[in-house]
Amino acid sequence: MGASTSSEPRVSEEQSEAESVAASTGALPMLEKAFSKLANPQTNAVSLENLQVLFKMHKNLLVLDQFFCSFLIDDVQARCVQQRFNLAGEGRSCSGSNVPDSLTVMLDHLGSTLVDQFFVPDKGGIDWVAFVKSYNKCCSRVSSSASLNMLLRVFVVISKSANVPIHLEFESGDTDCKINGHLFPRDVFLLLALCWALSWGSRNLKGEGILSLPDLNHLVLSVITSCGQVEGAFDVWDCDISSLEVQLPAGKFVTWVMSTVPCLPDCLRLYFNARLQIAANDGVELAPSNSSSPGDISSISAHHHLLTQGRAWAVSITNKSRVSEEISGAFISNGSGIGDNLVYRSSTHGRGLGRFWSHVEGYKGPLLILISANSGEPREGNSVDRKWVIGALTHQAFESKDIFYGNSGWLYSIGPVFHVFPPIGKEKNFVYSHLRPTGKVYQPHPKPVGLAFGGTPGNERIFVDEDFSKVTVRHHSVDKTYRSGSLLPDQGFLPVEGIISEIEVWGFGGKEAKAVQNSYKKREELFTEQRRKVDLKTFANWEDSPEKMMMDMMSDPNAVRREDR
Known part of the structure:
Protein backbone atom coordinates (compact mmCIF):
# COMPACT_ATOMS: atom_id res chain seq x y z
CA MET A 1 0.00 0.00 0.00
CA GLY A 2 1.33 3.40 -0.93
CA ALA A 3 3.86 1.92 -3.34
CA SER A 4 4.26 3.78 -6.65
CA THR A 5 3.06 1.96 -9.75
CA SER A 6 4.65 4.44 -12.17
CA SER A 7 7.13 2.98 -14.63
CA GLU A 8 8.65 6.38 -15.47
CA PRO A 9 12.35 6.72 -14.63
CA ARG A 10 13.09 8.83 -11.63
CA VAL A 11 14.45 12.29 -12.48
CA SER A 12 17.54 13.25 -10.55
CA GLU A 13 17.68 16.48 -8.59
CA GLU A 14 20.50 17.74 -10.83
CA GLN A 15 18.42 17.19 -13.98
CA SER A 16 15.34 18.74 -12.44
CA GLU A 17 17.25 21.85 -11.44
CA ALA A 18 18.89 22.22 -14.87
CA GLU A 19 15.57 21.80 -16.69
CA SER A 20 13.93 24.31 -14.37
CA VAL A 21 16.52 26.95 -15.21
CA ALA A 22 16.17 26.27 -18.94
CA ALA A 23 12.38 26.38 -18.68
CA SER A 24 12.54 29.82 -17.06
CA THR A 25 14.08 31.15 -20.29
CA GLY A 26 11.49 29.39 -22.45
CA ALA A 27 14.14 27.32 -24.23
CA LEU A 28 13.44 23.84 -22.85
CA PRO A 29 11.29 22.63 -25.81
CA MET A 30 13.92 23.88 -28.26
CA LEU A 31 16.69 22.11 -26.33
CA GLU A 32 14.76 18.85 -26.37
CA LYS A 33 14.37 19.00 -30.16
CA ALA A 34 18.01 19.98 -30.68
CA PHE A 35 19.30 17.19 -28.44
CA SER A 36 17.13 14.58 -30.17
CA LYS A 37 18.56 15.52 -33.56
CA LEU A 38 22.18 15.92 -32.43
CA ALA A 39 22.49 12.91 -30.11
CA ASN A 40 23.62 9.46 -31.17
CA PRO A 41 20.65 7.08 -30.68
CA GLN A 42 22.91 4.34 -29.35
CA THR A 43 24.77 6.35 -26.73
CA ASN A 44 22.09 9.01 -26.22
CA ALA A 45 24.83 11.64 -26.16
CA VAL A 46 26.08 14.40 -28.47
CA SER A 47 29.61 14.17 -29.83
CA LEU A 48 31.97 17.12 -29.66
CA GLU A 49 32.48 16.99 -33.43
CA ASN A 50 28.80 17.65 -34.08
CA LEU A 51 28.81 20.57 -31.67
CA GLN A 52 31.92 22.12 -33.20
CA VAL A 53 30.35 21.98 -36.65
CA LEU A 54 27.13 23.44 -35.27
CA PHE A 55 28.83 26.45 -33.66
CA LYS A 56 31.28 27.06 -36.49
CA MET A 57 30.87 30.36 -38.30
CA HIS A 58 29.81 29.37 -41.83
CA LYS A 59 30.97 32.42 -43.76
CA ASN A 60 30.71 32.29 -47.53
CA LEU A 61 32.80 35.37 -48.13
CA LEU A 62 34.49 37.94 -45.90
CA VAL A 63 34.24 41.49 -47.23
CA LEU A 64 36.61 44.10 -45.88
CA ASP A 65 35.36 47.62 -45.29
CA GLN A 66 37.56 50.72 -45.70
CA PHE A 67 38.33 50.98 -41.98
CA PHE A 68 39.12 47.27 -41.86
CA CYS A 69 41.55 47.70 -44.76
CA SER A 70 43.35 50.47 -42.86
CA PHE A 71 45.01 47.78 -40.72
CA LEU A 72 46.95 46.31 -43.66
CA ILE A 73 50.65 46.98 -44.05
CA ASP A 74 50.95 48.21 -47.65
CA ASP A 75 49.30 48.07 -51.06
CA VAL A 76 51.08 44.80 -51.90
CA GLN A 77 49.57 43.07 -48.86
CA ALA A 78 46.22 44.71 -49.67
CA ARG A 79 46.23 43.10 -53.11
CA CYS A 80 47.13 39.74 -51.58
CA VAL A 81 44.25 39.95 -49.12
CA GLN A 82 41.89 41.07 -51.89
CA GLN A 83 42.82 37.99 -53.90
CA ARG A 84 42.46 35.76 -50.85
CA PHE A 85 39.00 37.10 -50.05
CA ASN A 86 37.87 37.31 -53.69
CA LEU A 87 37.92 41.11 -53.69
CA ALA A 88 40.02 41.71 -56.84
CA GLY A 89 37.83 44.12 -58.84
CA GLU A 90 36.45 46.03 -55.91
CA GLY A 91 38.98 48.83 -56.29
CA ARG A 92 39.77 49.12 -52.57
CA SER A 93 43.11 50.57 -51.59
CA CYS A 94 44.30 49.86 -48.08
CA SER A 95 47.25 50.61 -45.91
CA GLY A 96 48.49 49.45 -41.82
CA SER A 97 49.05 45.28 -39.34
CA ASN A 98 47.97 41.89 -40.30
CA VAL A 99 44.69 41.95 -38.39
CA PRO A 100 42.49 40.51 -41.19
CA ASP A 101 44.33 37.20 -41.01
CA SER A 102 44.05 37.21 -37.22
CA LEU A 103 40.31 37.78 -37.30
CA THR A 104 39.84 35.10 -39.92
CA VAL A 105 41.70 32.58 -37.72
CA MET A 106 39.63 33.66 -34.74
CA LEU A 107 36.39 33.00 -36.62
CA ASP A 108 37.71 29.62 -37.73
CA HIS A 109 38.30 28.70 -34.05
CA LEU A 110 34.95 30.04 -32.89
CA GLY A 111 33.15 26.69 -32.89
CA SER A 112 35.82 24.75 -31.00
CA THR A 113 36.27 27.59 -28.50
CA LEU A 114 32.57 27.76 -27.63
CA VAL A 115 32.39 23.99 -27.19
CA ASP A 116 35.46 23.93 -24.95
CA GLN A 117 34.22 26.85 -22.83
CA PHE A 118 30.64 25.75 -22.22
CA PHE A 119 30.45 21.97 -22.74
CA VAL A 120 32.05 19.45 -20.36
CA PRO A 121 32.05 16.07 -22.11
CA ASP A 122 31.77 12.69 -20.45
CA LYS A 123 33.33 9.51 -21.83
CA GLY A 124 30.57 8.96 -24.36
CA GLY A 125 29.98 12.63 -25.16
CA ILE A 126 27.50 15.21 -23.88
CA ASP A 127 24.48 13.66 -22.19
CA TRP A 128 21.13 15.43 -21.72
CA VAL A 129 21.89 16.90 -18.29
CA ALA A 130 25.27 18.23 -19.39
CA PHE A 131 23.68 19.58 -22.57
CA VAL A 132 21.09 21.59 -20.63
CA LYS A 133 23.61 22.78 -18.05
CA SER A 134 25.91 23.98 -20.85
CA TYR A 135 23.07 25.98 -22.33
CA ASN A 136 22.26 27.49 -18.94
CA LYS A 137 25.90 28.42 -18.44
CA CYS A 138 25.84 30.64 -21.54
CA CYS A 139 22.21 31.69 -21.94
CA SER A 140 20.63 31.74 -18.48
CA ARG A 141 19.55 34.98 -16.91
CA VAL A 142 22.62 36.50 -15.30
CA SER A 143 23.83 40.01 -14.62
CA SER A 144 25.25 42.15 -17.42
CA SER A 145 28.70 42.07 -15.81
CA ALA A 146 28.64 38.25 -15.76
CA SER A 147 27.65 38.17 -19.44
CA LEU A 148 30.50 40.53 -20.30
CA ASN A 149 32.87 38.37 -18.26
CA MET A 150 31.90 35.30 -20.32
CA LEU A 151 32.33 37.23 -23.57
CA LEU A 152 35.80 38.42 -22.59
CA ARG A 153 36.82 34.90 -21.56
CA VAL A 154 35.80 33.59 -24.98
CA PHE A 155 37.65 36.48 -26.60
CA VAL A 156 40.85 35.76 -24.67
CA VAL A 157 40.77 32.03 -25.50
CA ILE A 158 39.96 32.57 -29.15
CA SER A 159 42.71 35.22 -29.41
CA LYS A 160 45.27 32.78 -28.03
CA SER A 161 44.15 30.29 -30.69
CA ALA A 162 44.96 32.92 -33.32
CA ASN A 163 48.30 33.77 -31.62
CA VAL A 164 47.09 37.27 -30.75
CA PRO A 165 48.43 38.40 -27.34
CA ILE A 166 45.69 39.82 -25.08
CA HIS A 167 46.68 41.41 -21.76
CA LEU A 168 43.62 40.50 -19.70
CA GLU A 169 43.63 38.45 -16.50
CA PHE A 170 40.76 37.02 -14.45
CA GLU A 171 41.14 36.84 -10.68
CA SER A 172 39.18 33.58 -10.42
CA GLY A 173 37.05 31.18 -12.41
CA ASP A 174 33.80 32.83 -11.31
CA THR A 175 31.73 34.42 -14.02
CA ASP A 176 31.51 37.66 -12.05
CA CYS A 177 35.10 38.02 -10.92
CA LYS A 178 37.25 41.11 -11.33
CA ILE A 179 39.13 41.56 -14.62
CA ASN A 180 42.63 43.02 -14.54
CA GLY A 181 44.98 44.13 -17.28
CA HIS A 182 44.43 46.34 -20.28
CA ASP A 187 42.33 44.59 -29.38
CA VAL A 188 39.12 46.56 -29.00
CA PHE A 189 38.65 46.49 -32.75
CA LEU A 190 39.08 42.70 -32.79
CA LEU A 191 36.58 42.28 -29.96
CA LEU A 192 34.01 44.51 -31.65
CA ALA A 193 34.55 42.75 -34.99
CA LEU A 194 34.02 39.38 -33.30
CA CYS A 195 30.79 40.64 -31.68
CA TRP A 196 29.59 41.93 -35.04
CA ALA A 197 30.27 38.52 -36.58
CA LEU A 198 28.28 36.89 -33.77
CA SER A 199 25.39 39.29 -34.38
CA TRP A 200 25.54 38.55 -38.10
CA GLY A 201 25.63 34.82 -37.42
CA SER A 202 22.58 34.99 -35.15
CA ARG A 203 20.60 36.74 -37.89
CA ASN A 204 21.89 34.76 -40.88
CA LEU A 205 21.38 31.36 -39.31
CA LYS A 206 22.60 29.17 -42.18
CA GLY A 207 25.43 31.45 -43.24
CA GLU A 208 23.69 32.36 -46.46
CA GLY A 209 25.06 35.60 -47.88
CA ILE A 210 28.16 37.61 -47.12
CA LEU A 211 29.78 38.40 -43.79
CA SER A 212 30.62 42.07 -44.25
CA LEU A 213 32.64 43.94 -41.64
CA PRO A 214 31.33 47.50 -41.31
CA ASP A 215 33.18 50.60 -40.19
CA LEU A 216 33.75 50.31 -36.43
CA ASN A 217 35.95 53.40 -36.17
CA HIS A 218 33.41 55.43 -34.17
CA LEU A 219 33.14 52.72 -31.49
CA VAL A 220 36.90 52.26 -31.12
CA LEU A 221 37.34 56.05 -30.81
CA SER A 222 34.61 56.07 -28.17
CA VAL A 223 36.60 53.58 -26.08
CA ILE A 224 39.82 55.54 -26.54
CA THR A 225 38.31 58.90 -25.55
CA SER A 226 36.46 57.38 -22.59
CA CYS A 227 39.12 55.03 -21.19
CA GLY A 228 42.53 56.13 -22.40
CA GLN A 229 44.90 59.02 -22.04
CA VAL A 230 46.49 59.83 -25.37
CA GLU A 231 49.70 61.83 -25.11
CA GLY A 232 49.96 64.90 -27.31
CA ALA A 233 47.42 66.19 -29.81
CA PHE A 234 44.74 63.67 -30.69
CA ASP A 235 42.62 64.49 -33.72
CA VAL A 236 39.64 62.15 -33.89
CA TRP A 237 39.10 63.08 -37.55
CA ASP A 238 42.61 62.16 -38.61
CA CYS A 239 44.27 59.46 -36.51
CA ASP A 240 45.78 56.04 -37.18
CA ILE A 241 44.09 53.88 -34.57
CA SER A 242 46.11 50.79 -35.44
CA SER A 243 49.35 52.55 -34.47
CA LEU A 244 48.12 53.87 -31.13
CA GLU A 245 49.78 52.10 -28.21
CA VAL A 246 47.57 53.67 -25.55
CA GLN A 247 46.60 51.26 -22.79
CA LEU A 248 42.90 51.01 -22.03
CA PRO A 249 42.42 49.65 -18.47
CA ALA A 250 40.10 46.66 -18.23
CA GLY A 251 38.04 48.25 -15.46
CA LYS A 252 37.38 51.39 -17.49
CA PHE A 253 36.53 49.31 -20.54
CA VAL A 254 33.94 47.35 -18.55
CA THR A 255 32.46 50.65 -17.36
CA TRP A 256 32.32 51.92 -20.96
CA VAL A 257 30.47 48.80 -22.10
CA MET A 258 27.93 49.01 -19.26
CA SER A 259 27.23 52.72 -19.86
CA THR A 260 27.43 52.92 -23.67
CA VAL A 261 26.71 49.52 -25.25
CA PRO A 262 25.23 47.34 -22.46
CA CYS A 263 23.77 44.90 -25.00
CA LEU A 264 27.18 44.03 -26.46
CA PRO A 265 27.57 40.84 -24.32
CA ASP A 266 24.21 39.60 -25.64
CA CYS A 267 25.85 38.93 -29.02
CA LEU A 268 27.38 35.72 -27.61
CA ARG A 269 24.13 34.52 -26.05
CA LEU A 276 20.91 25.48 -31.24
CA GLN A 277 17.74 26.73 -32.90
CA ILE A 278 19.17 25.54 -36.22
CA ALA A 279 19.70 22.08 -34.81
CA ALA A 280 16.16 22.02 -33.42
CA ASN A 281 14.54 23.06 -36.70
CA ASP A 282 16.69 21.73 -39.52
CA GLY A 283 19.42 19.65 -37.94
CA VAL A 284 23.14 20.28 -38.37
CA GLU A 285 25.08 19.98 -41.58
CA LEU A 286 28.19 17.91 -40.95
CA ALA A 287 30.00 19.55 -43.86
CA PRO A 288 30.46 23.34 -43.69
CA SER A 289 29.44 25.34 -46.73
CA ASN A 290 32.31 26.82 -48.72
CA SER A 291 30.33 28.24 -51.60
CA SER A 292 30.75 31.91 -52.38
CA SER A 293 28.72 34.37 -54.33
CA PRO A 294 30.85 37.41 -55.25
CA GLY A 295 27.94 38.91 -57.12
CA ASP A 296 26.28 39.78 -53.81
CA ILE A 297 29.00 42.27 -52.89
CA SER A 298 27.25 45.09 -54.72
CA SER A 299 24.09 44.62 -52.65
CA ILE A 300 26.04 45.47 -49.48
CA SER A 301 27.67 48.69 -50.65
CA ALA A 302 24.84 49.83 -52.90
CA HIS A 303 23.54 52.46 -50.48
CA HIS A 304 25.46 55.44 -49.11
CA HIS A 305 23.34 56.65 -46.23
CA LEU A 306 24.29 58.28 -42.96
CA LEU A 307 22.94 55.23 -41.16
CA THR A 308 25.50 52.62 -42.17
CA GLN A 309 25.57 49.05 -40.90
CA GLY A 310 28.20 49.89 -38.29
CA ARG A 311 26.29 52.90 -36.98
CA ALA A 312 22.99 51.04 -36.95
CA TRP A 313 24.56 48.15 -35.03
CA ALA A 314 26.05 50.59 -32.50
CA VAL A 315 22.62 52.14 -31.90
CA SER A 316 20.96 48.72 -31.61
CA ILE A 317 23.25 47.56 -28.78
CA THR A 318 22.68 50.65 -26.61
CA ASN A 319 19.41 49.40 -25.12
CA LYS A 320 17.06 46.43 -25.08
CA SER A 321 13.83 47.35 -26.83
CA ARG A 322 11.68 46.55 -29.82
CA VAL A 323 13.39 49.37 -31.69
CA SER A 324 16.75 47.65 -31.30
CA GLU A 325 15.24 44.45 -32.72
CA GLU A 326 13.85 46.38 -35.69
CA ILE A 327 17.23 48.00 -36.36
CA SER A 328 19.04 44.68 -36.10
CA GLY A 329 16.58 42.99 -38.41
CA ALA A 330 16.95 45.71 -41.03
CA PHE A 331 20.71 46.27 -41.01
CA ILE A 332 22.40 43.11 -39.71
CA SER A 333 21.75 41.30 -42.96
CA ASN A 334 22.80 41.43 -46.58
CA GLY A 335 21.25 44.86 -46.96
CA SER A 336 17.91 43.73 -48.37
CA GLY A 337 14.90 45.74 -47.32
CA ILE A 338 16.87 48.64 -45.81
CA GLY A 339 15.15 51.15 -48.11
CA ASP A 340 11.76 50.23 -46.63
CA ASN A 341 12.78 51.86 -43.34
CA LEU A 342 13.90 55.17 -44.88
CA VAL A 343 11.16 57.75 -44.24
CA TYR A 344 12.89 61.00 -45.24
CA ARG A 345 16.20 62.08 -46.76
CA SER A 346 16.91 65.75 -47.45
CA SER A 347 19.03 65.15 -50.57
CA THR A 348 16.27 63.01 -52.09
CA HIS A 349 13.00 64.50 -50.84
CA GLY A 350 14.07 68.13 -50.54
CA ARG A 351 15.19 70.41 -47.73
CA GLY A 352 13.04 72.29 -45.29
CA LEU A 353 10.62 71.62 -42.48
CA GLY A 354 7.69 71.47 -44.91
CA ARG A 355 9.21 68.70 -47.01
CA PHE A 356 10.25 66.91 -43.85
CA TRP A 357 6.73 67.13 -42.45
CA SER A 358 5.10 65.76 -45.60
CA HIS A 359 7.09 62.51 -45.18
CA VAL A 360 7.02 61.99 -41.39
CA GLU A 361 3.43 63.09 -40.70
CA GLY A 362 1.24 60.19 -39.75
CA TYR A 363 4.07 57.79 -38.86
CA LYS A 364 3.03 56.41 -35.46
CA GLY A 365 6.20 54.65 -34.42
CA PRO A 366 9.83 55.11 -33.31
CA LEU A 367 11.92 57.35 -35.58
CA LEU A 368 15.69 57.75 -35.73
CA ILE A 369 16.83 61.15 -36.99
CA LEU A 370 20.43 61.62 -38.17
CA ILE A 371 21.99 65.03 -38.88
CA SER A 372 25.29 65.44 -40.72
CA ALA A 373 26.93 68.87 -40.52
CA ASN A 374 30.25 70.68 -40.72
CA SER A 375 31.32 73.34 -38.23
CA GLY A 376 34.34 75.42 -39.16
CA GLU A 377 37.09 75.15 -41.70
CA PRO A 378 39.83 72.48 -41.66
CA ARG A 379 43.02 73.41 -39.88
CA GLU A 380 46.08 74.56 -41.76
CA GLY A 381 47.82 71.70 -43.52
CA ASN A 382 44.93 69.37 -42.76
CA SER A 383 42.53 68.62 -45.60
CA VAL A 384 40.48 66.11 -43.62
CA ASP A 385 36.76 66.68 -43.93
CA ARG A 386 35.72 67.55 -40.36
CA LYS A 387 32.09 66.50 -40.57
CA TRP A 388 30.16 65.19 -37.61
CA VAL A 389 26.94 63.23 -37.29
CA ILE A 390 24.50 63.41 -34.39
CA GLY A 391 21.18 61.64 -33.94
CA ALA A 392 17.99 61.45 -31.92
CA LEU A 393 15.68 58.49 -31.34
CA THR A 394 12.03 59.27 -30.61
CA HIS A 395 9.39 56.76 -29.54
CA GLN A 396 6.39 58.82 -30.59
CA ALA A 397 5.03 60.50 -33.72
CA PHE A 398 5.93 64.07 -34.63
CA GLU A 399 3.37 66.73 -33.78
CA SER A 400 3.25 70.40 -34.74
CA LYS A 401 3.42 72.14 -31.35
CA ASP A 402 5.01 75.28 -29.97
CA ILE A 403 6.02 73.42 -26.80
CA PHE A 404 8.18 70.39 -26.05
CA TYR A 405 6.47 67.01 -25.88
CA GLY A 406 7.21 63.28 -25.79
CA ASN A 407 7.53 60.49 -23.26
CA SER A 408 10.90 58.94 -24.20
CA GLY A 409 13.92 59.52 -26.37
CA TRP A 410 17.68 59.14 -26.76
CA LEU A 411 20.40 61.38 -28.17
CA TYR A 412 23.46 60.02 -29.98
CA SER A 413 26.83 61.29 -31.03
CA ILE A 414 27.30 59.10 -34.12
CA GLY A 415 30.50 60.28 -35.75
CA PRO A 416 33.40 60.60 -35.62
CA VAL A 417 33.04 59.35 -32.01
CA PHE A 418 30.07 57.33 -30.76
CA HIS A 419 28.40 58.29 -27.48
CA VAL A 420 24.89 57.76 -26.14
CA PHE A 421 22.77 60.11 -24.02
CA PRO A 422 19.71 58.38 -22.52
CA PRO A 423 16.98 60.27 -20.61
CA ILE A 424 17.74 61.12 -17.00
CA GLY A 425 14.14 61.70 -15.82
CA LYS A 426 14.38 65.30 -14.57
CA GLU A 427 12.45 66.89 -17.47
CA LYS A 428 10.44 65.64 -20.43
CA ASN A 429 11.54 68.05 -23.17
CA PHE A 430 12.20 65.25 -25.62
CA VAL A 431 11.01 66.68 -28.95
CA TYR A 432 10.07 70.10 -30.31
CA SER A 433 8.66 70.40 -33.84
CA HIS A 434 6.91 73.68 -34.64
CA LEU A 435 5.69 74.63 -38.12
CA ARG A 436 5.15 78.23 -39.22
CA PRO A 437 1.50 79.24 -38.63
CA THR A 438 -0.53 79.32 -41.85
CA GLY A 439 -2.66 82.34 -40.89
CA LYS A 440 -1.23 85.83 -40.58
CA VAL A 441 -1.84 86.14 -36.86
CA TYR A 442 0.16 88.66 -34.86
CA GLN A 443 2.30 87.01 -32.21
CA PRO A 444 4.00 89.32 -29.70
CA HIS A 445 6.41 86.56 -28.69
CA PRO A 446 6.69 84.09 -31.62
CA LYS A 447 7.97 80.64 -30.84
CA PRO A 448 10.98 79.28 -32.75
CA VAL A 449 10.10 77.48 -35.97
CA GLY A 450 12.14 74.35 -36.46
CA LEU A 451 13.06 71.00 -35.02
CA ALA A 452 14.70 70.53 -31.60
CA PHE A 453 15.66 67.96 -28.99
CA GLY A 454 16.34 68.64 -25.32
CA GLY A 455 16.80 71.91 -23.49
CA THR A 456 14.14 74.63 -23.31
CA PRO A 457 12.53 76.91 -25.94
CA GLY A 458 15.22 79.33 -27.04
CA ASN A 459 17.95 77.20 -25.41
CA GLU A 460 17.53 73.87 -27.16
CA ARG A 461 20.32 71.33 -26.91
CA ILE A 462 19.90 70.52 -30.62
CA PHE A 463 18.01 72.95 -32.88
CA VAL A 464 17.52 72.63 -36.65
CA ASP A 465 16.24 75.75 -38.41
CA GLU A 466 13.19 75.86 -40.67
CA ASP A 467 15.20 75.64 -43.91
CA PHE A 468 17.31 72.71 -42.72
CA SER A 469 20.42 74.71 -43.52
CA LYS A 470 21.90 75.15 -40.04
CA VAL A 471 21.94 73.18 -36.81
CA THR A 472 22.86 74.61 -33.40
CA VAL A 473 24.28 72.38 -30.66
CA ARG A 474 24.43 73.81 -27.15
CA HIS A 475 26.20 72.72 -23.97
CA HIS A 476 24.52 70.02 -21.91
CA SER A 477 24.00 72.42 -18.99
CA VAL A 478 20.89 73.81 -20.73
CA ASP A 479 19.35 70.33 -20.88
CA LYS A 480 17.73 68.43 -17.99
CA THR A 481 16.13 65.76 -20.19
CA TYR A 482 19.09 63.83 -21.59
CA ARG A 483 22.36 62.68 -20.00
CA SER A 484 25.12 65.26 -19.85
CA GLY A 485 28.10 65.06 -22.15
CA SER A 486 29.54 66.52 -25.35
CA LEU A 487 27.70 65.73 -28.55
CA LEU A 488 30.68 66.99 -30.58
CA PRO A 489 34.44 66.55 -30.16
CA ASP A 490 35.93 69.53 -28.31
CA GLN A 491 32.49 71.14 -28.07
CA GLY A 492 33.18 73.62 -25.28
CA PHE A 493 30.65 75.82 -23.50
CA LEU A 494 29.60 78.07 -26.37
CA PRO A 495 26.90 77.07 -28.88
CA VAL A 496 28.25 75.40 -32.02
CA GLU A 497 26.58 76.22 -35.32
CA GLY A 498 27.01 73.77 -38.18
CA ILE A 499 26.13 73.80 -41.85
CA ILE A 500 23.85 70.84 -42.56
CA SER A 501 24.83 68.55 -45.41
CA GLU A 502 22.24 65.79 -44.91
CA ILE A 503 19.31 64.81 -42.72
CA GLU A 504 17.82 61.32 -42.63
CA VAL A 505 14.81 59.90 -40.81
CA TRP A 506 14.46 56.14 -40.38
CA GLY A 507 11.28 54.49 -39.17
CA PHE A 508 11.41 51.41 -36.96
CA GLY A 509 7.76 50.92 -36.13
CA GLY A 510 7.44 47.84 -38.29
CA LYS A 511 4.91 47.19 -41.02
CA GLU A 512 2.04 48.35 -38.83
CA ALA A 513 3.37 51.92 -38.52
CA LYS A 514 3.99 52.10 -42.26
CA ALA A 515 0.46 50.84 -43.01
CA VAL A 516 -1.05 53.41 -40.63
CA GLN A 517 0.93 56.20 -42.30
CA ASN A 518 -0.13 55.08 -45.79
CA SER A 519 -3.80 55.07 -44.77
CA TYR A 520 -3.34 58.50 -43.19
CA LYS A 521 -1.81 59.91 -46.38
CA LYS A 522 -4.60 58.46 -48.51
CA ARG A 523 -7.20 60.04 -46.25
CA GLU A 524 -5.46 63.43 -46.41
CA GLU A 525 -5.24 63.22 -50.21
CA LEU A 526 -8.96 62.45 -50.35
CA PHE A 527 -9.82 65.48 -48.19
CA THR A 528 -7.58 67.71 -50.30
CA GLU A 529 -9.22 66.51 -53.49
CA GLN A 530 -12.68 67.16 -52.06
CA ARG A 531 -11.73 70.71 -51.09
CA ARG A 532 -10.45 71.38 -54.58
CA LYS A 533 -13.55 70.01 -56.28
CA VAL A 534 -15.93 72.69 -57.71
CA ASP A 535 -19.68 72.14 -58.07
CA LEU A 536 -20.24 73.24 -61.71
CA LYS A 537 -24.03 72.92 -61.40
CA THR A 538 -24.09 76.00 -59.20
CA PHE A 539 -22.67 78.12 -62.00
CA ALA A 540 -24.60 76.54 -64.90
CA ASN A 541 -27.26 79.33 -65.00
CA TRP A 542 -26.21 82.85 -66.09
CA GLU A 543 -28.67 84.43 -63.66
CA ASP A 544 -26.90 82.73 -60.74
CA SER A 545 -23.34 83.26 -61.91
CA PRO A 546 -20.92 85.57 -60.06
CA GLU A 547 -20.08 87.34 -63.34
CA LYS A 548 -23.67 88.59 -63.81
CA MET A 549 -23.84 89.74 -60.21
CA MET A 550 -20.66 91.80 -60.64
CA MET A 551 -21.90 93.34 -63.88
CA ASP A 552 -25.22 94.33 -62.30
CA MET A 553 -23.44 95.99 -59.40
CA MET A 554 -21.22 97.97 -61.77
CA SER A 555 -24.15 99.14 -63.91
CA ASP A 556 -26.23 100.43 -60.97
CA PRO A 557 -24.47 100.06 -57.63
CA ASN A 558 -27.21 101.99 -55.74
CA ALA A 559 -30.05 99.75 -56.85
CA VAL A 560 -31.89 98.10 -54.00
CA ARG A 561 -31.89 94.33 -54.31
CA ARG A 562 -33.88 91.87 -52.31
CA GLU A 563 -32.04 88.75 -51.27
CA ASP A 564 -33.78 85.55 -52.22
CA ARG A 565 -34.57 83.49 -49.23
Missing part, protein backbone atom coordinates in the same frame (compact mmCIF):
# COMPACT_ATOMS: atom_id res chain seq x y z
CA LEU A 183 43.49 46.41 -23.96
CA PHE A 184 44.99 48.20 -26.91
CA PRO A 185 42.85 49.90 -29.58
CA ARG A 186 43.58 47.07 -32.02
CA LEU A 270 22.10 35.24 -29.21
CA TYR A 271 24.61 33.38 -31.40
CA PHE A 272 24.69 30.40 -29.03
CA ASN A 273 20.91 30.25 -28.93
CA ALA A 274 20.56 30.70 -32.70
CA ARG A 275 22.88 27.80 -33.51
